[in-house]
Amino acid sequence: MRKLYTDDILKMLQGRIAVVGNASAEYEIGELIDSYDCVIRFNNYEIAEYEKRVGTKCNIRCVTGWYDVKNYNDAIEVNPFCREAMESSNLSNYEQGNEFFVYTAQVDVHDFIPIKNPSAGLALLWLLNFYQIKVDVFNFDGFKTQHYFGGEVETTHSASEFEFILGLNHVIVVAETYPYKELYNYVHSIHSDYDENVGLMMYKKRGFSIANKRILEFGSGNGDLASFLHGKNNLVTAFEVSDTGFEKIKINNKVKGGGVALALHKERHDYFLSFDVLEHLTKNDAELVIREAAKTCRQLLVTVSTRPSGLLGPAGENLHLTVESIEWWKSLIEKYFCVEVSDGDFPEQYYICGWSLHSNFIGFDELLLEDRIASLDGLHEKAKYLVENNCFERANRLFEILVQMDLSSDLILRDYAGLCLIRQDLKNLLSAWFELLKNNPDDGELLLFIQDLARQ
Structure with a gap:
């Protein structure tokens, strides 16, 4: 039986992705963060009273289940470490108070990150970068400041994590990274x-x-x-x-x-x-x-x-x-x-x-977009390119054609589900996942994931 891992959840993400840490925010960036298609937050993040500084949206919560992490039950939860890792040692206890299953990583980040005791933030960003998923990072500063919601930061993690993050090819830190x-x-x-x-x-x-x-x-x-x-x-x-x-x-x-x-x-x-x-x-x-x-x-x-x-x-x-x-x-x-x-x-x-080349400047960009779409083979490749360029409605029409023509492989269904998540199209999201379950009837982890989505 094929399990679903944190890795699988991350690979489904489409559109613009914001990863929001808990360091103090120098600017009021809440509206900017909320403009992203998917927002990932960490552990005991807080929203109330901090909306202007950090926004309100949370699509995925990154947790390790450590002893001080609270149960929120407000989003899909992923752990960037393997279930057997030291960082996950309290996860089973944490899950007892949770309505949702917590997905854990398939790849052990410790084998690749040359920093001892990596934080959940570093581990997650390494996984995203490993799978070539482009993300923007907010409120990460190498543990220089306290949490934006107050309290001194007592950490065993290394300040060198910030330099390591700056070197990740698919990550852009939205901050002044130099004084x-x-x-x-x-x-x-x-x-x-x-x-x-x-x-x-x-x-x-x-x-x-x-x-x-x-x-x-x-x-x-x-x-x-x-x-x-x-x-x-x-x-x-x-x-x-x-x-x-x-x-x-x-x-x-x-x-x-x-x-x-x-x-x-x-x-x-x-x-x-x-x-x-x-x-x-x-x-x-x-x-x-x-x-x-x-x-x-x-x-x-x-x-x-x-x-x-x-x-x-x-x-x-x-x-x-x-x-x-x-x-x-x-x-x-x-x-x-x-x-x-x-x-x-x-x-x-x-x-x-x-x-x-940005779509804000339609006159020039539409010509490039249409030329690029015409050069791609197959409706699936065209649909993926449209998603990458934030043309979600056009992409949705192509995915619907693929599904109606019974041309949808598991890979296409997963990509379509990711687009439905961006568009908050719960009906078609569940339809895509149930079709996947029909193709993979023994996948118990997939069933649990669908049940989590249905509850939300």
């Missing part, structure tokens, strides 16, 4: 070069001419380029993380912050401009900024440097936190923009311009 504000307050006070606006210099040198547009400039420094563009009848929004730079920006429409502030930004713009900035970010934050830029800006114009900076921070650290080849940068930005690359004004510097 940029403190660093660039220092840099502005020490290095006179930062009183000059390199972006304005490069813009004029290249002869760019943008007028009557909506522009978002990320990393505005002292705001000279933003003011110049504002004078050309553009509606400019300036983002700057340092206190020193922010105070010098003369235009009114300005935002203090970095990647997280950009993720919270809802306005649409014609252009995203960022000169001499992206290489100053960690790889995680560079991807976060580029991805969020594609959601809000139709076109992109940036520069990147592929060499170390000539300036150092207070601890002797190089200010270019990401030193990679132009091929690396092009590959990263091409995930979110259709790009062209040209040589820059300085050695090992490049200009990259691009057009957003």
Whole structure:
């Protein structure tokens, strides 16, 4: 009899997935978290009185059943450790007070994570990454802060977990993963070069001419380029993380912050401009900024440097936190923009311009989407691609055709069930699972899972 494991539950997930830890939230990100199709929370998370900070949605609860974990009975529950693992030693006692079965991992994460005593958060993120499931992570900080709902954090886990998480290929941490504000307050006070606006210099040198547009400039420094563009009848929004730079920006429409502030930004713009900035970010934050830029800006114009900076921070650290080849940068930005690359004004510097591939910009994106769908073989592949691009209604119609034509394999039924979960289509969700049960009558774990869904 084939058991269902945590691994199986995770592989069914579709759409945008948010994994929300219990560390203190620097921003009010509740509305952003609730916009995800699936939200995973941990252990004794709390919602009441914290809705603005952490949201309200919970589709899956990650628990180990440890002695201090409370029974909530409000969502499907998964344990990222094997049932035989030390972390699961109290799970059977926990389940006695639970209405739902707790799924445990099939793969033992201890064999792969090079950190002793991994936390449930690290274990879950490793599993998601292992199965190449893309997720965004909120409220993880390496145990630096107390829980957002109060109480000191007493942990036996390692602070090095955070660096390990930042290295996972399919995970983006939605946080400031480096103390940029403190660093660039220092840099502005020490290095006179930062009183000059390199972006304005490069813009004029290249002869760019943008007028009557909506522009978002990320990393505005002292705001000279933003003011110049504002004078050309553009509606400019300036983002700057340092206190020193922010105070010098003369235009009114300005935002203090970095990647997280950009993720919270809802306005649409014609252009995203960022000169001499992206290489100053960690790889995680560079991807976060580029991805969020594609959601809000139709076109992109940036520069990147592929060499170390000539300036150092207070601890002797190089200010270019990401030193990679132009091929690396092009590959990263091409995930979110259709790009062209040209040589820059300085050695090992490049200009990259691009057009957003995000569905917010329908005119261009629909052509790409239709072209891509036409190239795929079979209705199942087309339906999966539509799900990945958040076209849930169109995907649902294709899955319904597959089911009605009796062309649905177990794999298709599982994918269809995942889409029904996103759409909160309980009737068809249960139908898909009962069809799976009919094909696999001896699968007792599958029956338990269906019963759990039926109760919800």
